Amino acid sequence: MSASDDAPSPPKQVKSMQKKDDSDVVLIPQPSDDPEDPLNWPFRKKLIIFVCVCLAGFAGQMSPNSNQLTFILQVPTYHRTEADLLNSVAASLAGWMAGPFVLTPLAGLVGRSSVILWSLVGTFACQIWAGEMTGPDDFIPFTISRLICGLFGVIPAIMGAGYIMDMFFLHQRGKAFAIFEVLIIFAVVGGGTLGGFIANSKPWSYVFWWTLGPLGAAILSVFFFVHDTTYNRSPGSDAEKRAPMPTSWLANRVATFFPGTRTQPDQRVVEFKRRAIAPFQITIAPITLLVGTFVFVALGLPIMQASTLAIYVAPPVVAGGYGFSSLQIAFFTMTAWVGIIGAQICGYLFNDKIPLWVARRRGGTWHPEYRLANTILPGILLPVGLGIYGAGLQYHLHYMVLTLASFLIWFGALLALPICYNYIIECFLHTPVEASVALNSYRIAFGLMSVFIVTQWQSAVGVGWMWGMGAFFVLIVDVLMAVAILKGHLVRTLTVHVSTSIAATEDGERVFSENEKSSTSA
DSSP states (O other): OOOOHHOOOOOOOOOEEOTTTTEEEOSOOOOSSSEEEEEEHHHHHHHHHHHHHHHHHHHHHSTTTTTTTTGGGGGHHHHHOOOHHHHHHHHHHHHHHHHHHHHHHHHHHOOOHHHHHHHHHHHHHHHHHOOOSSSTHHHHHHHHHHHHHHHHHTTTHHHHHHHHHHSSOOHHHHHHHHHHHHHHHHHHHHHHHHHHHHHHSSOOTHHHTTTOOOHHHHHHHHHHHOOOOOOOOOTTTGGSSSSOOOOOOOHHHHHHHSSSGGSSSSOOHHHHHHHHHHHHHTSSSSHHHHHHHHHHHHHHHHHHHHHHHHHEEEEEGGGGGGOHHHHHHHHHHHHHHHHHHHHHHHHHHHHHHHHHHHHTTTTBBOOOOGGHHHHHHHHHHHHHHHHHHHHHHHHTTOOHHHHHHHHHHHHHHHHHHHHHHHHHHHBBOOHHHHHHHHHHHHHHHHHHHHHHEEEHHHHHHHHHHHHHHHHHHHHHHHHHHHHHHHHHHHHHHHHHOOOOTTOOOOOOOBBBBBBHHHHHOO
16 A cells, blocks of 8 residues: 555635625535536526526416406406406416425426426416306306416426526525516516406407417427436435436437436436425425415415405495506506516625625625525515505505505515525525425415405405504514524524424535635634
8 A cells, every 4th residue: 555545635625706896705515527517507508597497487477367457357258256256366376386286296207397398388278278268157167277277387486496506506596586586476466467458458368368478488498498407416326316418409308308207317206205295394394484474474465465456446436446447457566567676676686695795794604594684674664565555445545555555565575585485495405496385385375365365354354454464464474584584593403303304504604715704804
């Protein structure tokens, strides 16, 4: 044995990158030397995939509720009440909530890309189905089409979290989640808005037909440009890595989508079972219960506001409404557009910058709770917006008061949502899609429940206090978010005790180099 055999191997060089502020940011996770590793892909390729997944999420999410502002126009066709047609909107929400639990485990068998493509195809078919349901006896089939459309349409929005975690580093994820999650909620509001514009001059069935264009574009973009990003970088798990994908474009497309089994390691059945169980484990994990309760209220109330808007503003003034046509309702919802776009800009600028600034000030070590500092502002703005909205409806104030309230509601809610998604997914690094499924259930639950209870709730306390109670609910869950900010690391410890198989974070990783730490201390 030579002396060199006893010598310790040189330490592996930590890879980092220089930021514009001259700080040396350590790359987390550390990329491997494998060209199959998505972290090593050119940024242009990452960006193209990300844009295509964003388009898929947007098109899929806006389709199930494309009649959100126009369901009242369907009352004469089906000879049903407004409450019955509102239930068709609720069917879409139910699909949004249940679909991820039912369909995302299939990613363990055929991969995320294949699940996204075929879910978009299913959504496309459901929109054609709904557009054809124009007869007086078609209400039940129409409602079923909304349920199934919700099951399929939500899937690209859920799968997007996996691509973000696979392709981007810790210091880039805040921007990516801000763009992606805000765009998904923009689809919820924007789909209804565009449907309102169309229904002003066309039959109500056109609110389904126009969505075929974006859906078709999403299907083509996913097929042509989205690559599988599966890569297991866990130590000692080489046997679980899939074989390299074909380099030929056509062969790669066939392997990825027809049906996509080559994108997954050999233990596909085991992976399917794991992905089927993990969302339920994450849903009841202590840290998810804490942050999820905040999401349940803070995102559920805006969904309730969007789902019930037509009920308040469409009736004539003598009946206590504002006499808005479908066109006017569509214009009104553009205040939410402004709030959503503003939230996206703020998220892009600050969702990474502030947590990294906190980490730098505290010695350069990363803790996931640093991300939650960005929820303080929306925790203040959201209850203010809800209070103004309730007062405006109670005293029938000028509709511009309602537009201000709508802006504050959506700006505050959409500032908070990407942060919460990012945080929870970083608490369960090995199961990002399943973590997204869990938080999606909290996001949708209140909005779904509210459709069935809003009439009784309003009758019991009045419209003003109904929304005022919503404002107080947000203040209550703000306390839970404060607990997560200050003591989230202890709550995550409880999660580890509940299930060691799913809890995985980057807590304690050094996000700035030793040189940066020294200069900061000085």
